[in-house]
Amino acid sequence: MALADSMPLLAIDHAQGPWLFDVDGKRYFDAISSWWVNLFGHSEPRISAAISEQLARLPHILLAGCTHSPAVELAERLSLRTQGVLGHCFFASDGASAVEIALKMSAHAWRNQGQTGKTEFVCLHGGYHGETLGALSVTDIAVFKDAYDPLLLRPHLVMSPDARQAGAGETSEQVAQRALVKLEQLLGLRADRIAALILEPLVQAAGGMAMYHPAYLRGARALCTQFDVHLIADEIAVGCGRTGSFFAWEQSLGDKQASAEWPDFICLSKGITGGFLPLSLVLSKEDVFQAFWSRETAKGFLHSHSYSGNPLACSAALAVLDHFDDRDVLGNNAQQAAILSGHLQPLFLDERLEHPRQMGSIWAFDVRPEYAAPDMGARLRSRALEHGLMIRPIGRTVYLMPPYVLTPELSAWVARELSAAVDEALPASPAYAHRAPSAATA
Ligand SMILES: Cc1ncc(COP(=O)(O)O)c(C=O)c1O
Structure with a gap:
C-alpha cells in the first residue's frame, strides 16, 4: 500500500473478452489473462x-x-x-x-x-x-x-x-x-x-x-x-x-x-x-x-x-x-501466435532488449541490465496502462500471456502499443538509465 501513491490500484468495474473496464470506463487489454487464469476471455458465455x-x-x-x-x-x-x-x-x-x-x-x-x-x-x-x-x-x-x-x-x-x-x-x-x-x-x-x-x-x-x-x-x-x-x-x-x-x-x-x-x-x-x-x-x-x-x-x-x-x-x-x-483451440492459437510473433519482431530487435522468446501463447523478453533502472517495471506498467495494456513485468522480464482470443487486428494493435510503451519507458541510452530515480519495481 505504501506504493499506491506512485502506482495506484486499478479499480476494475467489469470485463468482457480480453478487455477490462475501470470504474471511469477506460478499457485495458488484459495481456496477462488476470494472472494467467483467463483462457477464453472474461464473461465468456459458455x-x-x-x-x-x-x-x-x-x-x-x-x-x-x-x-x-x-x-x-x-x-x-x-x-x-x-x-x-x-x-x-x-x-x-x-x-x-x-x-x-x-x-x-x-x-x-x-x-x-x-x-x-x-x-x-x-x-x-x-x-x-x-x-x-x-x-x-x-x-x-x-x-x-x-x-x-x-x-x-x-x-x-x-x-x-x-x-x-x-x-x-x-x-x-x-x-x-x-x-x-x-x-x-x-x-x-x-x-x-x-x-x-x-x-x-x-x-x-x-x-x-x-x-x-x-x-x-x-x-x-x-x-x-x-x-x-x-x-x-x-x-x-x-x-x-x-x-x-x-x-x-x-x-x-x-x-x-x-x-x-x-x-x-x-x-x-x-x-x-x-x-x-x-x-x-x-x-x-x-x-x-x-x-x-x-x-x-x-x-x-x-x-x-x-x-x-x-x-x-x-x-x-x-x-x-x-x-x-x-473446436481446434490449439491449432487456432498456433496460427494467431505466429501472427503476433510477426508483429513483435521489430520490438524484439530493439538493442535495449535481450532474450526475446515465445512458446505457445507466451511471449517474453528481458530488458538489458544497463537499461533497467530500478523503477523500470513500474514505469513500464504505467506507460502500458496509458496505452490501454495491462502488463506486469517480473524484474527485468516483460511478458505477454493473453487470453486465447487474439485476432490479427488485435495482435497488430497489442504489438504497436507495447512497442510504444517500451520506447517511452526505457531510456534511450544506458547513461540515462542509471540517473533515473530509484523505486521498487512492480
Ligand atoms: C507454476 C505455479 N505453481 C503454483 C502456483 C500457485 O497457484 P495459486 O496462486 O493458485 O496458489 C502458481 C501461481 O502462479 C504457479 O505459477
Whole structure:
C-alpha cells in the first residue's frame, strides 16, 4: 500500500473478452489473462452458462463422503487426456494447495510402501510453486521466500534448464543436457532420501518466463525412473494449452506415449476453470493410488479443504474442456501466435532488449541490465496502462500471456502499443538509465 501513491490500484468495474473496464470506463487489454487464469476471455458465455446451470442445481457439497457428477466427469475427462495413464484425481481449490497435496502424497506413498526415509524434495533454480509453506519451500524466488526462510523445508536445488544460460554456440538442448548431469549427480548420491522432483514443464513462469527444451523433461523422467523418485509436473501455469499442447508435458512424449514417459503427478489449476472460479487438482498414476489402498485410516491420504472440487468450479472446468473438444483451440492459437510473433519482431530487435522468446501463447523478453533502472517495471506498467495494456513485468522480464482470443487486428494493435510503451519507458541510452530515480519495481 505504501506504493499506491506512485502506482495506484486499478479499480476494475467489469470485463468482457480480453478487455477490462475501470470504474471511469477506460478499457485495458488484459495481456496477462488476470494472472494467467483467463483462457477464453472474461464473461465468456459458455462458461458463464455452465456455472448458472450448476448454480440452480447444486452450488456446493463437501467432497468427503459425498460426490457429484461434475467432479466425476471432470476427473474422467482429464484422465482421458493422459490416455488414462494418470487415472486418479484429487481435488482442491487453489494452485498452492495442489502442490502441497502432490508433495504430501509422494512422501506418504513412499512411507506406505515401507520407504520411510524418502522425505526430501528436489526443485529447480528459479522455480515457483506457490506460497504456502510447503509450496514456498520448493520455490526459488528470494523476494517471496526470504522472510519465511526459517519456517521452510530444505529441498535440494538443482540447475534450471533455462535456455538463456546457453554459452556461445550452445543450443537450448545442450543446456538441458548440462542441467540433467547436475540432476543425475544429486540423485546418484541421495535418491534413497528423495521422494520427488518437482518442476514447471517447459516454462518457469513466475521466475521470469524462463523457457527450456523438452529434452530436459524426457531426461528428468528417465532419471526419476532409474533412481526411484517421483516426478511432479506443476502445470498450474503452463497447463490447459498455454504452451501449445493441452499439457505442456505432452511435448516431451514420444510417438507411443508410453505410461513410463508421463510424470507421476500433474498439478492443474488457474486456466482449468477459464479464470472464473478457484479450483485445483492433482492427477496421479495407478501405483500411487495403490500405495494408499487400505482400510487403515492412517494409510489413507488425508487432505481436505472446505471447497475442494466445488461443483460450480467443476462445471466451469467442463465447459473449458468442451471448448477444447469442440473446436481446434490449439491449432487456432498456433496460427494467431505466429501472427503476433510477426508483429513483435521489430520490438524484439530493439538493442535495449535481450532474450526475446515465445512458446505457445507466451511471449517474453528481458530488458538489458544497463537499461533497467530500478523503477523500470513500474514505469513500464504505467506507460502500458496509458496505452490501454495491462502488463506486469517480473524484474527485468516483460511478458505477454493473453487470453486465447487474439485476432490479427488485435495482435497488430497489442504489438504497436507495447512497442510504444517500451520506447517511452526505457531510456534511450544506458547513461540515462542509471540517473533515473530509484523505486521498487512492480
Ligand atoms: C507454476 C505455479 N505453481 C503454483 C502456483 C500457485 O497457484 P495459486 O496462486 O493458485 O496458489 C502458481 C501461481 O502462479 C504457479 O505459477
